[in-house]
Amino acid sequence: MSTSDLLVTPAQRDRAVEILQEMYADGRLDHGEFDTRIELALKARTRAELNGTFNGLVSRPVPTYAPAAFTRPTQLQRRPSSGRGMGTIAHWLGYPTFFVGPALVVATAGKENPVVRKHAVEALNFQLTTVMVFALLGIVTGVTEGFTGFLFPIVGLFWFVLTGLGGLATALGSDFRYPFTLRLMR
Numbered sequence: 001m002s003t004s005d006l007l008v009t010p011a012q013r014d015r016a017v018e019i020l021q022e023m024y025a026d027g028r029l030d031h032g033e034f035d036t037r038i039e040l041a042l043k044a045r046t047r048a049e050l051n052g053t054f055n056g057l058v059s060r061p062v063p064t065y066a067p068a069a070f071t072r073p074t075q076l077q078r079r080p081s082s083g084r085g086m087g088t089i090a091h092w093l094g095y096p097t098f099f100v101g102p103a104l105v106v107a108t109a110g111k112e113n114p115v116v117r118k119h120a121v122e123a124l125n126f127q128l129t130t131v132m133v134f135a136l137l138g139i140v141t142g143v144t145e146g147f148t149g150f151l152f153p154i155v156g157l158f159w160f161v162l163t164g165l166g167g168l169a170t171a172l173g174s175d176f177r178y179p180f181t182l183r184l185m186r
Contacts, residue, residue, distance in 0.1 A: 008044055008047060019054075020053070040052065041053040083115030083116040083119070084170055085171070086113070087115060087118070087120065088170045090106075090120035092164075092167040094123055094166075099127035102121075103124050105120040121185050122166070128184055128185075129178075129181045129184075130159045132182070
């Protein structure tokens, strides 16, 4: 059995019609010839019949097989795992030490590993921002004679939750950034 006896697929017929339309648009076919060749292409059952629609033209551009479309799979973005553990510790050191723990991580392990430094600096900036918010809130509460004192537990709850989320997100390999944080250290 030769390739000209093989049955054509609808995709091959559609491609032949597209090629004929391009030839008509280029002016290589007149309207009558275009209609005739389109009709032949749509009725073609075998390779020989489909190739016959291109007789007398420069070439027969329809391949004898229908190649499968191939696209290369995209590379997975892998984040380096080295430093995630120490980065997580830098975030969670904010619980017992506020900004002191993350600052020590920046000063020690942060010099050796840029991933650890990035996470430790983020944790340090958040803890410094939180300390400043607590100090400012204390001043405002003193000036207002205790009127704004109810904000302390709310700010404390946000601090507690965000510190935990920062460490957890770092452990999972995310580039976590705290919201509402002053980026004092870089």
